[in-house]
Amino acid sequence: MWHLKFIGTSQGPIHKFTSLKRKLYNCNANIYFNQECLKNKLIPTYAKLKFPNASPATKYTQQKVTGMRIKDEIKFLHAKKQQLNQQMYYLHLTLANTWNNTWQYMLHTIESKLQKEVQKKYQNLDKKN
Numbered sequence: 001m002w003h004l005k006f007i008g009t010s011q012g013p014i015h016k017f018t019s020l021k022r023k024l025y026n027c028n029a030n031i032y033f034n035q036e037c038l039k040n041k042l043i044p045t046y047a048k049l050k051f052p053n054a055s056p057a058t059k060y061t062q063q064k065v066t067g068m069r070i071k072d073e074i075k076f077l078h079a080k081k082q083q084l085n086q087q088m089y090y091l092h093l094t095l096a097n098t099w100n101n102t103w104q105y106m107l108h109t110i111e112s113k114l115q116k117e118v119q120k121k122y123q124n125l126d127k128k129n
Contacts, residue, residue, distance in 0.1 A: 024084045025118045031077045
């Protein structure tokens with residue numbers, strides 16, 4: 001399979017589109033990871049909180065707080081995903097109008113490159129669960 005190489009001033013918007021697409025895929029992977037943590041009742045490192053007392057009420061509160069933290073993170077990631085999708089949509093339209101028929105080949109090249117990266121990330125996330 002051949003890959004396109006972009007030269008000169010055209011590289012900026014294409015690089016920005018690739019970057020946005022990469023961020024979107026990472027955001028989707030983070031949403032997947034957090035949902036898997038909720039489903040399997042696992043606590044990611046960022047959601048761990050320490051309380052000084054070890055009473056039953058404290059343990060119950062700690063479980064609730066970590067669950068709420070993960071759910072809030074999922075809400076935040078969905079909002080971020082929406083914003084990234086909107087930015088990509090407008091940039092995609094601009095690039096499609098600029099490059100006409102060539103844009104489909106460029107998009108395919110970008111997509112295949114990012115799919116390999118994302119596949120590795122999902123494999124790492126599945127190992128964690």
